[in-house]
Amino acid sequence: SYVLTQPPSVSVAPGRTARITCGGNKIVSKSVHWYQQKPGQAPVLVIYYDSDRPSGIPERFSGSNSGDTATLTISRVEAGDEADYYCQVWDSSRDHVVFGGGTKLTVL
Amino acid sequence: EVQLVESGGGLVQPGGSLRLSCAASGFTFSSYWMHWVRQVPGKGLVWVSFINRDGSSTSYADSVEGRFTISRDNAKNTLYLQMNSLRAEDTAVYYCARDRRIRDFDYWGQGTLVTVSS
Numbered sequence: 674s675y676v677l678t679q680p681p682s683v684s685v686a687p688g689r690t691a692r693i694t695c696g697g698n699k700i701v702s703k704s705v706h707w708y709q710q711k712p713g714q715a716p717v718l719v720i721y722y723d724s725d726r727p728s729g730i731p732e733r734f735s736g737s738n739s740g741d742t743a744t745l746t747i748s749r750v751e752a753g754d755e756a757d758y759y760c761q762v763w764d765s766s767r768d769h770v771v772f773g774g775g776t777k778l779t780v781l
Numbered sequence: 782e783v784q785l786v787e788s789g790g791g792l793v794q795p796g797g798s799l800r801l802s803c804a805a806s807g808f809t810f811s812s813y814w815m816h817w818v819r820q821v822p823g824k825g826l827v828w829v830s831f832i833n834r835d836g837s838s839t840s841y842a843d844s845v846e847g848r849f850t851i852s853r854d855n856a857k858n859t860l861y862l863q864m865n866s867l868r869a870e871d872t873a874v875y876y877c878a879r880d881r882r883i884r885d886f887d888y889w890g891q892g893t894l895v896t897v898s899s
Contacts, residue, residue, distance in 0.1 A: 674843075706885040708826070715876060715889035716826065727887060759826050763884035768840040770816065770828035770884055 675764040677773035684779040691747040693776045695760030698741060703762040705743040707736060710775075711756045719758075720745060747778070755780045783807040783888045785877050790893030797867050797897070803860040803877030803890055811835070811855040814880035817862050819873035820892075827873075830862065831880065845871075867897045 678696040685691040695705060705723050708716035718727050720736040723743065733748045747754055760773040789801040803815070817829040830841045830851040839851050850863040860877050874892040881887035 704883060704885070708886070710826075715891055716886070717889075718881070718885060718887050721881065721885040721887075722883075757825075761826075761885070768831075769842065770818075770831065772818075772826045772828060775825040 674767060674769065675762065675771050677760055677762065677771055679758075679760060679773040679776045681774070682777045682779065684781055685747075685750050686781045687750055687752060689750055691750050691754070691778055693745045693747075693758050693760075693778065695743040695745070695773050696741055697743075697762065700743050700762065701738050701740055703738075703764075705736065705738050706761045707734075707745045708759045708761065709754075709756045710759065716759065750778075750780055752780050754778060783879070785879065785888055785890035787875065787877055787890040787893040790875065790895045792896045792898065793867055794899050795868060795897055798863070798865045799867065799895060801862040801864065801875055801877075801893060801895070803862075805858045805860065805877075805879075808879070810853075810858040814884075815851075815853060815860045816878045816880060816886065817851060817860075818876045818878055818886070818889075819871075819895075820876070821873045829875070831884075832860070864895070867895075869897050871895060872897045 707720040710716040723738040724736040735746045759775045784806045786804045816831045832851045848866045852861045876892045877890045878886035879888040
C-alpha cells in the first residue's frame with residue numbers, strides 16, 4: 674500500500690517560514706492535499722491539488738509537489754498557525770485514501 | 782451553510798455493534814461522495830471508508846474490511862457507518878467528511894467518539 678511520510682515535528686519562530694514535507698514514492702504523479710488540525714477541532718483543508726488554496730485560506734499557505742516529496746510552506750508564520758498538519762493522497766490502485774502521519778508545527 | 786453532524790457514538794463492548802449517522806445540510810447531498818475518517822485521541826487521521834454519490838461504489842480500509850459497512854440515504858441526506866465485531870483498536874473519534882472533487886475533503890463534521898471496552 675502507498676505510504677506517506679511526514680516529520681513528526683517542525684519548529685519555527687514567528688515571522689519566519691515553515692516547510693512541512695510529505696514523502697511518497699513518485700508522489701509527483703498524485704494530487705496532494707493538506708489539512709490543518711488544531712486541538713479539539715476537526716481538520717481544515719488548507720491546500721488541494723498540490724498548490725491550490727480554498728477560499729478563506731491565507732495566501733501565506735502554499736504547496737508544491739516534485740519527485741518524491743510534496744511540501745507545505747507557511748510564510749510569515751503566526752502563533753495561530755500552531756497545529757498538526759496532514760498530507761493526503763488518493764491511491765487509485767486500491768481506491769483508498771492515504772494520510773501522512775502528521776506533523777506538529779510549533780511556533781517558538 | 783454546509784453542516785455535517787455525526788451521532789451514534791458511545792461505549793460498546795468488544796464484539797459489539799454500533800451504527801454511526803452523519804446528517805448533512807446546506808448542500809445537495811446526493812451530488813457528493815462521502816467518507817468516514819477516524820482518529821485515536823492524540824494520534825493521526827486514518828481513512829476508513831468512502832461511498833460514491835448513489836451508493837453503488839464503496840471502499841474500505843484493510844483494518845475494517847468485512848466488519849464495517851458504509852451506506853447513505855440521499856432522501857434523508859444522511860450517511861451511515863455500520864460497525865460490527867468491534868475491537869478495542871476501533872476506539873477513536875469518527876468524522877464524516879465531504880469529498881470536494883477528487884478525494885479531498887472540504888467539510889468535516891465535529892466527530893463522534895466510539896469507545897470499545899469491557
